[in-house]
Amino acid sequence: MSASTPKLRAADVRAGFGDKEVLRGIHLDVAPQEVTAIIGPSGCGKSTFLRNLNRMHELVPGAWLRGSLQLDGVEIAGADVDPVLLRRRVGMVFQKPNPFPTMSIRDNVLAGLRLTGRTLGRADEELTLQRSLTQAALWDEVKDRLRDPAVGLSGGQQQRLCIARSLAVGPEVLLMDEPCSALDPIATARIEDLIHVLRESYTIVIVTHSMQQAARVSGRTAFFLMGELVEVDDTQSLFTRPRDKRTEDYITGRFG
Amino acid sequence: MSQPHTPIIERVIEAGLFACGALSVLTTAGILTVLATETAAFFAEVSLGAFLLDTQWTPLFAEKHFGIWPLVGGTALTSAIAIAVALPFGLLSAIYLAEFARPGARQALKPLLELLAGVPTVVYGYFALVVLTPLLQRAVPGLAGFNALSAGVVMGMMITPMVSSLSEDALSAVPRGLREASLALGASPVRTVLSVVLPAARSGILAALTLAISRAVGETMIVAIAAGQQPRLTADPRVPIETMTAYIVKVSMGDIPAGTLEFRTLFAVATALFLLTFAMNALGQRLAARARRVGQ
Amino acid sequence: MSALHPRHNRAARRWEALFRGVCLGAVALPLIVLLGLVGDTVLRGLPKLDLDFLTGFPSRKWERAGLLPGLVGSVQLIVLTAALALPVGVGAAVYLEEYGSRTSRIARVIEVNIANLAGVPSILYGLLGLELFVRALGLGRSLLAGAATLALLVLPVVILTTREALRTVPDSLREAAAALGATRWQITRQVVLPMALPGILTGAILAVSRAMGETAPLVVIGALTFMTYVPDGVDSYFTALPILIFNWTSRPDPGFATTAAAGITVLLVTLLALNLGAIVLRGRLMARRQGSP
Numbered sequence: 001m002s003a004s005t006p007k008l009r010a011a012d013v014r015a016g017f018g019d020k021e022v023l024r025g026i027h028l029d030v031a032p033q034e035v036t037a038i039i040g041p042s043g044c045g046k047s048t049f050l051r052n053l054n055r056m057h058e059l060v061p062g063a064w065l066r067g068s069l070q071l072d073g074v075e076i077a078g079a080d081v082d083p084v085l086l087r088r089r090v091g092m093v094f095q096k097p098n099p100f101p102t103m104s105i106r107d108n109v110l111a112g113l114r115l116t117g118r119t120l121g122r123a124d125e126e127l128t129l130q131r132s133l134t135q136a137a138l139w140d141e142v143k144d145r146l147r148d149p150a151v152g153l154s155g156g157q158q159q160r161l162c163i164a165r166s167l168a169v170g171p172e173v174l175l176m177d178e179p180c181s182a183l184d185p186i187a188t189a190r191i192e193d194l195i196h197v198l199r200e201s202y203t204i205v206i207v208t209h210s211m212q213q214a215a216r217v218s219g220r221t222a223f224f225l226m227g228e229l230v231e232v233d234d235t236q237s238l239f240t241r242p243r244d245k246r247t248e249d250y251i252t253g254r255f256g
Numbered sequence: 257m258s259q260p261h262t263p264i265i266e267r268v269i270e271a272g273l274f275a276c277g278a279l280s281v282l283t284t285a286g287i288l289t290v291l292a293t294e295t296a297a298f299f300a301e302v303s304l305g306a307f308l309l310d311t312q313w314t315p316l317f318a319e320k321h322f323g324i325w326p327l328v329g330g331t332a333l334t335s336a337i338a339i340a341v342a343l344p345f346g347l348l349s350a351i352y353l354a355e356f357a358r359p360g361a362r363q364a365l366k367p368l369l370e371l372l373a374g375v376p377t378v379v380y381g382y383f384a385l386v387v388l389t390p391l392l393q394r395a396v397p398g399l400a401g402f403n404a405l406s407a408g409v410v411m412g413m414m415i416t417p418m419v420s421s422l423s424e425d426a427l428s429a430v431p432r433g434l435r436e437a438s439l440a441l442g443a444s445p446v447r448t449v450l451s452v453v454l455p456a457a458r459s460g461i462l463a464a465l466t467l468a469i470s471r472a473v474g475e476t477m478i479v480a481i482a483a484g485q486q487p488r489l490t491a492d493p494r495v496p497i498e499t500m501t502a503y504i505v506k507v508s509m510g511d512i513p514a515g516t517l518e519f520r521t522l523f524a525v526a527t528a529l530f531l532l533t534f535a536m537n538a539l540g541q542r543l544a545a546r547a548r549r550v551g552q
Numbered sequence: 553m554s555a556l557h558p559r560h561n562r563a564a565r566r567w568e569a570l571f572r573g574v575c576l577g578a579v580a581l582p583l584i585v586l587l588g589l590v591g592d593t594v595l596r597g598l599p600k601l602d603l604d605f606l607t608g609f610p611s612r613k614w615e616r617a618g619l620l621p622g623l624v625g626s627v628q629l630i631v632l633t634a635a636l637a638l639p640v641g642v643g644a645a646v647y648l649e650e651y652g653s654r655t656s657r658i659a660r661v662i663e664v665n666i667a668n669l670a671g672v673p674s675i676l677y678g679l680l681g682l683e684l685f686v687r688a689l690g691l692g693r694s695l696l697a698g699a700a701t702l703a704l705l706v707l708p709v710v711i712l713t714t715r716e717a718l719r720t721v722p723d724s725l726r727e728a729a730a731a732l733g734a735t736r737w738q739i740t741r742q743v744v745l746p747m748a749l750p751g752i753l754t755g756a757i758l759a760v761s762r763a764m765g766e767t768a769p770l771v772v773i774g775a776l777t778f779m780t781y782v783p784d785g786v787d788s789y790f791t792a793l794p795i796l797i798f799n800w801t802s803r804p805d806p807g808f809a810t811t812a813a814a815g816i817t818v819l820l821v822t823l824l825a826l827n828l829g830a831i832v833l834r835g836r837l838m839a840r841r842q843g844s845p
Contacts (some may be wrong), residue, residue: 054440061359074554082558082565088442089556098433102455115443115451117564162437169441269737270651276643277652280665280711283704287676290683348578356572365579372582374823376765378794379816382801383589386596386809413582444564446571467671474673476768477794481801501675501768508678508772514687526679530672537671 005073007032007173007203008053013067015045015052017060022048024227025067030220032172035195035204037218037235039211041250044224046207050175053205054090055083071173088116091166095178097158099150099165106146108161109133112169128168135201136164137194156187163194167202174198176206180213192217211251215239223247291530294523301517307524313487313498315521316512322521324528326487330497331529334408334479335472337493341412342468346419347461353420354427355449366421373417381481384410389482402484402496411478415468422467426460426547427453460547466540470533476501500529590820597813605814609780610796614807619815621779622796625695626764626822628783629792632699633706633763638756640703641710642745648711649718650740670708677705678772686773693774696786701769706759713758717751718744750837757830761823767794793819 006029015023022045030036038046051057052065055077069077076086099108107114109132110125120128129146133139138160142153150161159179166174176195180188195204195217208214214221215235222232223244231244242248299307302322310323349369353362384406392406393399430453438448454461484496485506498506507522558565600617608618644662652659681701691697721744729739745752771777776791777799783790793815800812 056436056440059436059439071556074556076556080558081554081556082561084442084444084564085556085558085561086442087440091442092436092440094433094436094440096433098431098437100434100437100452100456102458111438112441112443115438115441115447117447165437166441263735266735266737270647273643273647273651274658276640277647277659277662279640280644280662280669280707283669283680283707284665286684287672287680290680291676294683345578345582348575352572352575352579356575368583369579372586374761374765374827375586376767376794376819376823378765378767378798378801379593379819382593382797382812382816385801386812387589387592413585416582444568446568470671474671474675476673476675477798480768481798501673504675504679505768505771508682508774509777523679526676530676533671533673534668537668541667 004032006030006070007072008205009068009070009073010049010052011068011070013049013052013065013069015048015057015063015065015067017064018062022227023052026229028222028229028232030173030203030205032203033199033201034220035199035206035218037214037221038205038207038224039209039214039221039250040224042209043226045227046224047177049224050092050177050205050207052077053173053175054087054092056087056092058083084116088169089171090173090175091169091171092175092177093159093162093166093179096182097155097162099153099158099161101149101151103150104147105142105150105153105161108150109164109168112165116169132164132168133161135167135198136160137190137197138164154187156183156190159183159187159191160194163191167198171202173203173205176204178207178209181209188213211239223250225250287530291523291527294520295527298517298520298524301520302524311489313503315518316507322524324525326489327498327500327503327525328528329489330404330479330483330487331473331499331501331532333404333491333493333497334411334475334483334499335469337404337408338411338415338472338475339465339469341409342416342419342472343465345412346416346464346468347423349416349420350423350427351449351454354424355445355453369417369420371417372413373415375414377414377475377477378481380410380414381407381478384478384482396494399494400484400496402482402486403494404483404497405493407479407481407483408493410482411472411475414475414478415471418471419464419468422464422544423457423461426457426464429460429547430456457547459543463540463543463547466536466543470536470540473536474501474529474533476505480505500525504529593813594817596810597815597817600810600814601817605811606818610778610799614800614803614805614811617800617808617811619793619796619818621782621791622793622815623818623822624782625775625779625790626793628695629699629702629790630760630763632695632786633702634756634760636699636703637706637710637759641707641755641759642714642752644707645711645714645718646740646745649715650736650744666708666711670712674705674766675768675772677701678769680704681769681773692787693776693789694787695783695790698770698773698775698790698792699786701773702763702766705766705769706763709759709762710755713755714748714752717748717755720751721747750834753830753834753837757827761826764823764826765794765819767792767798770795771798793822 008030010026010028013023013026014021026049040046048057052069057063057065065077068075100111103111106129109129113120130139133142138157141157153161180191198204218235220232221235221238223230225246231238231242231247239251242251306322307324310321311325312321312323313326314321353365388406388410389401434452434456435448438452479499480502483499483502485498485502486496487498490497503525504522507519512519605618607620609620611617648659648662678701681697685691685697685700686693725743726739729743770792775795776789777795779791797812797815800808800815
């Protein structure tokens with residue numbers, strides 16, 4: 001394990017909505033260029049934690065956050081950070097693919113740049129387009145129909161399109177909130193292959209309800225239960241020699 | 257729910273309730289019958305060509321022209337001005353209420369906005385004639401006492417809640433996932449609304465506009481009081497005009513005997529009005545239905 | 553100071569705030585203008601607002617003009633309109649929601665009709681009323697003809713709001729009552745309608761408010777714009793507040809503008825009282841529902 005600054009660090013993070021506390025004191029480091037999986041039963045707070053990493057949590061009225069969250073050693077949750085700027089460095093892919101329905105495939109990929117006011121010259125746009133779609137393993141399938149509506153793609157293709165869209169913005173971190181739960185096994189496998197490749201260039205945090213998926217794609221896995229981080233370890237170690245009984249109960253299927 | 261042994265009284269009640277519902281069909285039939293019979297009598301004396309091709313409307317003068325266009329033009333002018341007011345205010349209000357307002361603020365502001373629609377139109381007519389026109393005359397050179405501008409502006413105020421409420425429904429129907437996708441890319445909330453939410457709500461907003469235009473076209477008192485009684489085909493908002501609805505009121509109030517051609521002009525104009533508003537309502541409903549389908 | 557500091561995004565944030573401000577302004581400005589117009593009107597009408605005005609009769613001289621026939625006529629009209637429109641409207645809504653199966657063609661036809669009627673300009677109802685009630689049925693230019701016309705006009709409103717109110721009653725209640733052996737009408741009358749009452753009342757108030765402010769259909773029917781006695785029966789000639797206001801507004805004499813302003817004040821106050829009373833009544837009804845065993 002490297003001793004350099006973690007890419008993301010959570011220290012004593014507490015969060016919730018109104019009177020309800022969902023996260024109770026999370027301490028977690030995420031290393032750069034690694035895939036970190038977050039597993040746990042429904043309602044354990046894993047999505048809430050993820051959504052705090054790009055400050056999407058605060059969009060819900062009544063949402064609150066306490067504690068420290070850092071990106072490259074810099075606090076990101078305070079008033080001295082513009083969430084809009086943060087989200088250009090920390091991207092997110094959602095559970096249900098959400099391409100913009102009024103735009104073509106091409107416009108969807110470039111949407112991130114256009115929406116953030118970063119217009120490129122025509123040549124640069126084409127370059128970004130091809131690069132992002134290639135990184136998302138979608139280029140070959142859509143290169144002849146870039147101007148077709150994005151909603152005409154299959155579920156799996158739409159999700160890869162959303163990944164391409166997020167990548168086009170040039171983030172350093174990619175957050176994935178159960179990206180395959182709405183997809184069939186073949187589409188899921190393709191995205192998992194994709195994650196293996198993306199790992200080399202991006203830091204990835206993936207929330208998944210499938211332990212098998214966590215075992216397949218991640219280097220480190222964190223187990224959340226009822227708002228607490230019970231255990232975090234190398235994926236191999238967590239699944240073969242869990243240190244906490246609760247972890248063992250979960251991965252052997254006694255609950256959740 | 258089937259009732260194998262329905263007593264007589266249940267069936268009587270059901271028949272009675274059905275009759276209540278059927279009354280609506282009878283009302284429609286009634287309106288259509290009234291319009292059709294009188295208009296048919298009108299067109300027995302005036303050719304359709306004269307009605308549609310003449311550009312003068314002088315049925316009550318000695319030299320009679322029966323071209324509908326001046327009245328349609330007056331209606332179109334006042335309605336256009338009304339939409340020019342209601343669209344920006346209504347749409348921006350909808351954006352505020354749907355995207356930026358806190359739930360408490362939204363609950364307080366919505367009924368307040370509805371107040372604009374609750375003011376009786378005769379009161380709006382008074383506002384236009386007595387308060388607004390003198391005010392505008394200081395700013396707009398050549399503004400006549402009766403004009404399309406004051407009436408149009410006030411009509412715009414009246415239909416703003418309609419545009420706002422229907423547009424707000426359209427905006428709220430846009431799935432949350434689209435907003436989140438845009439925000440997660442690092443787009444600002446305003447950019448998200450303008451570039452992602454608004455285009456997605458296009459059909460619903462168009463539906464809102466169409467229905468609002470229909471309302472403006474059918475409005476009577478504001479234009480009868482403030483827009484004038486001089487049918488003329490013009491795009492100048494400063495001069496008196498006459499709308500289709502105002503003409504109907506004028507003839508009703510006058511002492512033209514029923515059964516005469518002059519009186520029947522009222523029904524010919526009413527039929528034109530009915531067809532216009534019906535077409536726009538149908539279009540608006542269809543757009544609204546399409547908006548509901550796309551919202552998935 | 554990190555690269556994520558808001559000041560790196562200052563220009564964009566300024567546009568954000570500006571746009572939000574404009575949107576808020578779009579909500580506020582029409583309301584402020586309305587307030588100004590109403591305020592101006594009330595002030596303008598003050599000289600005329602006195603007991604003589606409320607109890608007097610229209611006159612050729614604005615100083616002596618009063619609105620009693622209009623006030624009485626309006627009250628008579630809305631009472632009559634409500635008496636006609638509410639039973640029929642609620643009945644139609646009950647038929648569509650509780651009896652008509654959703655897919656039956658007749659129910660669909662009725663629904664489409666109601667939706668269309670809601671969008672028909674009010675003046676066309678006046679024409680229907682003129683030919684049907686005044687002429688064909690021989691009611692003449694009477695209070696009854698006026699009320700019947702207004703009842704047809706507000707019927708779609710009553711039906712639509714009543715249907716919404718009926719929909720808020722959960723199906724489980726209907727099923728429970730049916731399981732006890734109640735007939736459809738018994739269920740409707742004893743379970744569904746009482747629960748939907750607050751919503752129905754809202755619809756009723758909306759309809760009555762609308763009827764009170766309507767002018768065009770009544771003008772076409774032949775309501776009097778100048779009346780020197782109070783309407784004295786359903787077959788009597790009649791007038792209404794908005795008609796008197798219309799008449800006064802149309803007169804060139806500036807004194808009549810003052811009279812119209814005073815009339816408007818009375819109309820607005822009446823509408824306000826009507827709606828506030830309804831809100832209070834509805835609150836009472838709903839509280840009783842929540843509290844009662």
